Amino acid sequence: MTNAHHDYDVLIIGAGGAGLRAAIEAKQKGLRVALITKSLLGKAHTVMAEGGMAAALGNVYAEDNWMVHFRDTMRGGKYLNNYRMAELHAKEAPQRVLELEQWGALFDRTKDGKILQRDFGGHKYARLAHVGDRTGLELIRTLQQKVVSMGTDVFMECKVLKLVHDTEGRIAGCVAYDRPTGEFLTFGAKAIILATGGSGKSWKFTSNSWEGTGDGHAMALWAGAELIDMECIQFHPTGMVWPLSVRGLLVTEGVRGDGGVLRNSLGERFMFNYVAPMFRAETAESEEEADKWYDDHTAGRRPPELLPRDEVARAINAEVKAGRGSPHGGVYLDIGSRRSAEFIRRRLPSMYHQFMELAGVDITKESMEIGPTNHYIMGGVKVDAETAATSVPGLFAAGEVAGGMHGANRLGGNSLSDLIVFGRRAGMGAVEYIEAGAVAHTMNMAEVEEAIAGALAPFEKEDGENPYDIQRDLQEMMQANVGIIRTESELVDAIAQLDVFTERVKNIKVKGGRAYNPGWNLATDLPAMLTVSKCVALGANLRKESRGGHTREDFPKADDHFGTFNLAHSSDGGNWDSPITTAESPLLPIPAELKALLEEAK
Amino acid sequence: MTDVTLRVWRGDASGGDFENYTTTQNEGEVVLDLIHRIQATEAPDLACRWNCKAGKCGSCAAEINGKPRLMCMTRMDQLPEGPVTVTPMKTFPIIRDLVTDVSFNYRMAEKVPALLPPPMPEGGYRMFQEDVERGQEFRKCIECFMCQDVCHVIRDHEDNKLNYAGPRFFIRYAELEMHPLDTNDRRDFIREDAGLGYCNITKCCTEVCPEGIHITDNAIIPLKERVVDAHYDPVAWLGRKIRRKTKVSTAAAAVQPAP
Numbered sequence: 070m071t072n073a074h075h076d077y078d079v080l081i082i083g084a085g086g087a088g089l090r091a092a093i094e095a096k097q098k099g100l101r102v103a104l105i106t107k108s109l110l111g112k113a114h115t116v117m118a119e120g121g122m123a124a125a126l127g128n129v130y131a132e133d134n135w136m137v138h139f140r141d142t143m144r145g146g147k148y149l150n151n152y153r154m155a156e157l158h159a160k161e162a163p164q165r166v167l168e169l170e171q172w173g174a175l176f177d178r179t180k181d182g183k184i185l186q187r188d189f190g191g192h193k194y195a196r197l198a199h200v201g202d203r204t205g206l207e208l209i210r211t212l213q214q215k216v217v218s219m220g221t222d223v224f225m226e227c228k229v230l231k232l233v234h235d236t237e238g239r240i241a242g243c244v245a246y247d248r249p250t251g252e253f254l255t256f257g258a259k260a261i262i263l264a265t266g267g268s269g270k271s272w273k274f275t276s277n278s279w280e281g282t283g284d285g286h287a288m289a290l291w292a293g294a295e296l297i298d299m300e301c302i303q304f305h306p307t308g309m310v311w312p313l314s315v316r317g318l319l320v321t322e323g324v325r326g327d328g329g330v331l332r333n334s335l336g337e338r339f340m341f342n343y344v345a346p347m348f349r350a351e352t353a354e355s356e357e358e359a360d361k362w363y364d365d366h367t368a369g370r371r372p373p374e375l376l377p378r379d380e381v382a383r384a385i386n387a388e389v390k391a392g393r394g395s396p397h398g399g400v401y402l403d404i405g406s407r408r409s410a411e412f413i414r415r416r417l418p419s420m421y422h423q424f425m426e427l428a429g430v431d432i433t434k435e436s437m438e439i440g441p442t443n444h445y446i447m448g449g450v451k452v453d454a455e456t457a458a459t460s461v462p463g464l465f466a467a468g469e470v471a472g473g474m475h476g477a478n479r480l481g482g483n484s485l486s487d488l489i490v491f492g493r494r495a496g497m498g499a500v501e502y503i504e505a506g507a508v509a510h511t512m513n514m515a516e517v518e519e520a521i522a523g524a525l526a527p528f529e530k531e532d533g534e535n536p537y538d539i540q541r542d543l544q545e546m547m548q549a550n551v552g553i554i555r556t557e558s559e560l561v562d563a564i565a566q567l568d569v570f571t572e573r574v575k576n577i578k579v580k581g582g583r584a585y586n587p588g589w590n591l592a593t594d595l596p597a598m599l600t601v602s603k604c605v606a607l608g609a610n611l612r613k614e615s616r617g618g619h620t621r622e623d624f625p626k627a628d629d630h631f632g633t634f635n636l637a638h639s640s641d642g643g644n645w646d647s648p649i650t651t652a653e654s655p656l657l658p659i660p661a662e663l664k665a666l667l668e669e670a671k
Numbered sequence: 672m673t674d675v676t677l678r679v680w681r682g683d684a685s686g687g688d689f690e691n692y693t694t695t696q697n698e699g700e701v702v703l704d705l706i707h708r709i710q711a712t713e714a715p716d717l718a719c720r721w722n723c724k725a726g727k728c729g730s731c732a733a734e735i736n737g738k739p740r741l742m743c744m745t746r747m748d749q750l751p752e753g754p755v756t757v758t759p760m761k762t763f764p765i766i767r768d769l770v771t772d773v774s775f776n777y778r779m780a781e782k783v784p785a786l787l788p789p790p791m792p793e794g795g796y797r798m799f800q801e802d803v804e805r806g807q808e809f810r811k812c813i814e815c816f817m818c819q820d821v822c823h824v825i826r827d828h829e830d831n832k833l834n835y836a837g838p839r840f841f842i843r844y845a846e847l848e849m850h851p852l853d854t855n856d857r858r859d860f861i862r863e864d865a866g867l868g869y870c871n872i873t874k875c876c877t878e879v880c881p882e883g884i885h886i887t888d889n890a891i892i893p894l895k896e897r898v899v900d901a902h903y904d905p906v907a908w909l910g911r912k913i914r915r916k917t918k919v920s921t922a923a924a925a926v927q928p929a930p
Binding site for chain 2: 109113114117126168170171175176177178184201206210214215218223249278312313315318422423426427537538580581585586
């Protein structure tokens with residue numbers, strides 16, 4: 070059997086913000102570049118980003134600069150970050166945002182014609198460049214149009230199954246299948262950049278689309294790279310909770326940045342009761358003080374609704390648990406009583422539309438019912454900050470699939486800027502690697518054959534399980550046992566149950582043919598979903614403290630010892646069902662001058 | 672919770688037929704929820720596209736009771752009682768079931784002459800809200816391609832696909848033509864290669880746009896005035912020369928240093 074084969078210099082898996090930005094960089098250097106995406110071009114999860122991209126442009130508050138942004142990012146990440154990534158991100162984000170305008174982006178403007186910036190949680194100054202509440206769409210369309218104008222090859226609706234090495238262990242390509250026909254394809258590549266996004270689909274309530282199955286995380290692990298911080302998962306405080314069919318759907322933090330507040334069933338602005346000591350000095354103590362801040366950041370301190378996302382999500386969880394929740398198990402987000410209908414429709418048009426159409430709620434008049442939803446994984450492939458290189462020669466990773474940049478908790482708005490800063494760096498890193506010359510030339514065909522055999526196995530069973538049943542049970546189990554608040558007994562149970570899921574996945578029976586068969590596609594997603602779930606559960610069990618997006622009921626405080634390392638996972642065997650080893654990986658030491666910036670803030 | 676029947680078209684390029692599925696419908700559910708329930712139970716190989724399930728990505732366009740709609744934004748309780756018919760978009764070739772080959776649109780995207788801005792000054796361009804707002808309306812487009820699906824120029828005449836870009840790309844051209852930084856001139860291209868003249872402004876595209884973009888009034892008609900008329904009318908031709916100057920001077924203003 071011969072499969073269609075394509076050769077490229079740089080192959081990019083994933084066509085969201087990071088993948089597209091990487092493609093532009095590599096293409097500008099004159100290399101042969103292709104993008105592979107599971108969906109159509111322009112549909113990646115980046116379109117769902119709403120509020121904006123953080124960059125210390127200083128257009129609204131001239132006091133802002135990269136040092137404040139760096140400090141905010143490290144504080145938000147509870148100091149578990151790769152400091153060098155946070156530093157490069159803060160320094161380079163402004164230039165990356167400005168360059169988008171050369172490619173056609175149209176951001177909202179200040180009165181003097183500069184890019185307008187919006188307030189978000191954890192950012193000291195108004196810092197998010199935005200277009201209403203559809204900034205992700207603007208980013209992906211701008212990059213997509215640039216990539217297309219450069220004549221880049223794009224393989225749409227193509228699912229990569231596994232990365233392939235040469236005999237010396239370098240990355241040499243990958244094996245994939247074309248969804249419309251079900252035919253297998255092989256790609257030879259000197260360098261591969263993973264830009265596959267997140268993994269929220271292993272949970273029941275998530276803002277992620279079907280694509281968020283952690284393919285890149287899993288493929289990197291199987292290929293020999295390490296995954297770090299996998300236990301650090303962001304539950305975004307404001308997801309829709311009703312109707313059930315849209316539970317988990319994102320409600321932008323921009324609602325709070327623009328004046329929206331959280332209330333419990335008694336009508337109280339409860340966030341004032343949940344200000345952690347590290348944020349007390351800069352957070353308002355009364356509603357009067359908080360309300361002055363929106364118009365003038367020097368007139369009062371920040372409202373507690375704009376604490377980092379982990380803090381707000383835990384507070385909402387606690388209110389619901391204490392019996393002060395809304396009828397469908399959330400709390401209320403109110404902007405209708407605080408801002409004019411005209412303001413809300415102009416600043417938050419897609420939120421207005423989303424609630425009106427899907428929930429029958431007019432947010433200019435009524436409160437929204439919201440609750441935490443699995444939104445983002447801070448953990449990911451361990452990479453070098455400068456080049457986005459992994460420990461496997463020829464393999465790079467950028468965007469949500471990469472780990473380290475955000476530490477234990479990501480600030481809102483730092484994701485879109487992460488994509489363009491490290492997407493570019495991954496493109497540069499791949500080009501440098503190729504120019505250095507020690508690249509792979511031949512693919513280990515045994516790896517290709519093995520991946521194809523694995524993908525076809527579910528057709529050959531006489532009888533077996535429906536992949537949708539396994540997916541549903543996995544989502545319920547991860548939601549229940551590895552959710553926002555965790556405890557040892559549940560995590561140990563989850564780890565044991567994941568072994569049972571592994572056996573179930575081996576027993577999948579797929580019905581129908583290979584052409585555009587969603588059941589088969591899900592069967593090929595499940596191995597990655599299980600690999601990611603295992604790393605999350607293992608990490609969550611070993612990190613016996615609470616930090617950022619990892620909260621332990623049995624260890625409710627942060628522990629300084631755990632603040633000195635990441636938990637790093639590696640695969641023993643490289644198959645999806647191979648055992649996973651977890652080890653402590655010390656944090657990079659922070660240079661004195663940067664440490665001083667963090668000390669100042671304390 | 673009630674039971675409802677969906678008539679879903681199933682098949683591929685070689686042909687197909689409707690299949691009836693009776694499934695449960697819960698409060699607040701949209702058509703896509705029911706399609707997903709059918710996939711998870713009776714028909715795991717039922718092909719449909721979707722991504723965000725929030726009306727933001729434009730993947731799940733199909734024809735519901737004969738009208739192009741996003742499946743994720745069409746609430747079951749707002750459809751008339753009785754069976755609901757779901758068919759793939761008619762204008763594009765079938766791949767399988769509800770999935771069509773929309774590559775026509777990506778080919779049209781490759782032909783778009785890119786934005787041509789002046790070099791960026793230190794600290795970025797200057798543009799004003801009132802100048803970016805016109806383009807922002809068109810950049811709300813989620814590329815669901817329902818305007819393309821409903822446009823009779825290509826829905827009923829396959830041959831026209833060779834030299835007709837369609838409403839999605841007319842708003843793209845309008846956006847570029849109105850972009851404060853653009854200095855490129857696409858008017859001949861829009862008339863000759865994109866086939867703007869074929870559009871006879873029946874507004875079908877505007878009616879189906881899930882983003883409420885005023886495709887006909889705000890994009891196609893101004894674009895026609897700028898392009899088609901200018902070609903035939905010497906007075907408009909003169910106006911074109913003048914407007915072209917205006918376009919260049921707007922772009923020049925965006926690179927002025929801050930006052």
